[in-house]
Amino acid sequence: MEAPSIHLVTSNNSPEFTHLNHALTHSSIIGLDAEWKPNRHASTFPTVSLLQIACRLVDSGDSPVFLLDLQAIHLPSVYELLKEVFVSPDVIKLGFRLKQDLVYLSSTFREQGFDPGFDRVEPYIDINAIYSYLQPKQLGQRVSKQNKSLATICKEVLGILLLKELQCSDWSQRPLTEEQKTYAAADALCLVEIFDVFHKKVVKEGNSLQNRKKYLSSSLDPGLKQVFEISNGCNMITRTKFCEAARMIRITMPELHNSITEEVDPVKSYKITSQVDDTLFWIVRKHGDIILLKDSDRKPKTSRKKAKKSSGGLQCKPKSTETVEDWLGPPPWDPSVGGDGCAKFLCDVMVEGLAKHLRCVGIDAATPHSRKPETRDLIDQAQKEKRVLLTRDAKLLRHEYLISNQIYRMKSLLKNEQLLEVIETFQLKISEDxxxxxxxxxxxxxxxxPLSTEEAVEAAKGFQVIPNCLFNKNxxxxxxxxxxxxxxxxxxxxxxxxxxxDVCKLNE
Ligand SMILES: [Zn+2]
Structure with a gap:
């Protein structure tokens, strides 16, 4: 990591603040981190002293890091700016378990009368997600939820050591020491650098993406028609699970975006000038996430289990792990409950496309016997055939007590992602054959x-036409x-x- 250019921002009437404003409007990627004074027995959230923002400038590729001194700066002058950047579709926000930081940051501003504080960051990408993408994957193997520290990830991905001993230093003392500034800046900058490694890998693997696009836009031959019914549109839908369509259009058409913002809200000074390239667009669609703070996040939990567990030792940044799987299993096919080990699913009508995708990779995926099945029928079928019911219908989960380990609510919206979700959740092994x-x-x-052409023509009589062009092709x-x-x-x-x-990542 190069020595970062560090800018301490203590006032809104300073060249550093102007620089920060410029950088935020000319970056498509920023890394965020915050520091606060650790307080172990507090009934309120700690007050954030410092917010670090590492910007990756679109034009120059430079990465200035801004240390926003929240104890010194006039908070109203940064509130709107941050709020806007946090939800700007043109700026990918990177963080390491940033939710905790956001809760504290939000509380810090609320105490100064900025209600309700910050409640959302999107598009957001957690370094953990990037890290797991960068891991070499084994065929069909489930990628275990990593729980590594940022320092470990940095060491593995960038080959650099982050010094952690200052993490618990007093971030409320002023002036900050040079070591503190360097440490704080490095924490934000490494996020951007890790993203670079990830970005390069995505670009390198862009070939298969191009192929997929080409494949989708090509005209379809007869034969195997069903296969294509399921694949059309998968990658074409201008929709993601994280951003509304309009926002995505803005990403792809920055000039349109500018005219929209000017028209709708001429008062806003924040203009997006960054050009987000195709790869970033794809990254946001594929890996973009959103942090939403709920009301329950706004109150410190005094009787938190975690706090009890971690008695002794100063706890700084008790960043929680929120990657709890809601599938507890075992599935009915598991040998531990007398199953034969072969995964079997029942896809309700809301995830019909997923059923076809599952079949394409050789997994037994049934659909309901009737077009409009009653809930009871679905449950009966799942139980009778020892299948796990896959659904997007939250209402069905009310019947969970009837089939506790035989119902799973899909989180993903797109079929490709749903397929991957099923493979990962149920730890299915998919092989090419x-x-x-x-x-x-x-x-x-x-x-x-297999049948020969002659046998096939005979077998197809009356219900399927074998195109002549297939003859003599053996x-x-x-x-x-x-x-x-x-x-x-x-x-x-x-x-x-x-x-x-590609979808099942069999070649990774
Ligand atoms: Zn059939």
Missing amino acids: QLMSRCTKCNGRFIQK LEFWQCMDCNQLYWEGTQYHNAVQKFI
Whole structure:
């Protein structure tokens, strides 16, 4: 890490403040961190003394770090600025378990009359998420939720040592020592640097993304039509789980965005000039998150279990781990409860697309027997067939008491991400030869032995047309045992296989 240019901002009438303003409007990535005086037995949140903001300037690539001295600066002059940056769709906010910092920061401003403080940061990317992306993944293996310290991540990713002994120093004393300033700046700057490593990896792996785009826009051959029904639009939807469509459009069309902001709110001084490239757009869609503070986050919890556990030792930054899995299992197919080890799902109508995706990677995914099933029918079917019911319907969870380990509420909205969520949650092992091994239309298995063209033509009589262009190609055909649908290898087949290799990250 290069020696950062550090700017201590103590007043809004200073060149440093002007510099900060400029940097915030010319960065698409910022790293955020905060320091406060540790207080162990407080009934209120600690007051944040210092907010560090590392900016990655779009034009020059420089990374100035600003140390916002919240004890000195006139808070009203930074409140609106921060509030706006925190939710600006054009600025990716990086942090390391930033929620805690945001809770304290929000409380610090609230104490000064800025109600309700800060309640949201988006798009946000946690360094933990980046770190787990950077990990080499094994085939189908579940990526365990990492719980490493920022210092460890820094050492692994950047090969640098963050000195941590100042973390518990008195951040409310003034003036800050040079060591404190360097330490504080490094904590924010390393976030931006870790992001760089991640960004480079994403760019390097951009090929498969390009292929996917090309594949989606190409015209479809006949045959394997079902496979494509499920894949159209996956990557085309201008929607993400984190940002509203309008905001995403603003990201892709900065000039439009500027005209929108000017039109809607001419008073606002904050103008977005940063150009967010395609890769950043993709990163936000894929990895972007949002931090939302709820009312319950605004009150210190005096009887927090964590506080009890960590008696003894000065606790600075007791950053909580909020990666609790809500799937407790075991699933009904688990050998520990007498199952055969083969995962089986029932996808309710809200996640029908997911059913087809699961079938494409060879997983048994049934759909309800009727088009508009009663809740009772879904539960019965799941129980009878020993399946886990996948749903996005929160209402169904009310019946959790009936099928405790057989219902799972999907968090992801897009099918590709849903597929990955299922694979990771249920720790499924997907191998390449499982791809396209199941009828996407009905979830049936294929007849073991492939058919020749002649046999296929015979078998298809009356319900499916085999295009003439497939003759004399010596192709193998597979027939579904249940619905008789025929499938064959072709360009689209190979594209589909490639797509699922990418989606399931089988090549990582
Ligand atoms: Zn079938």
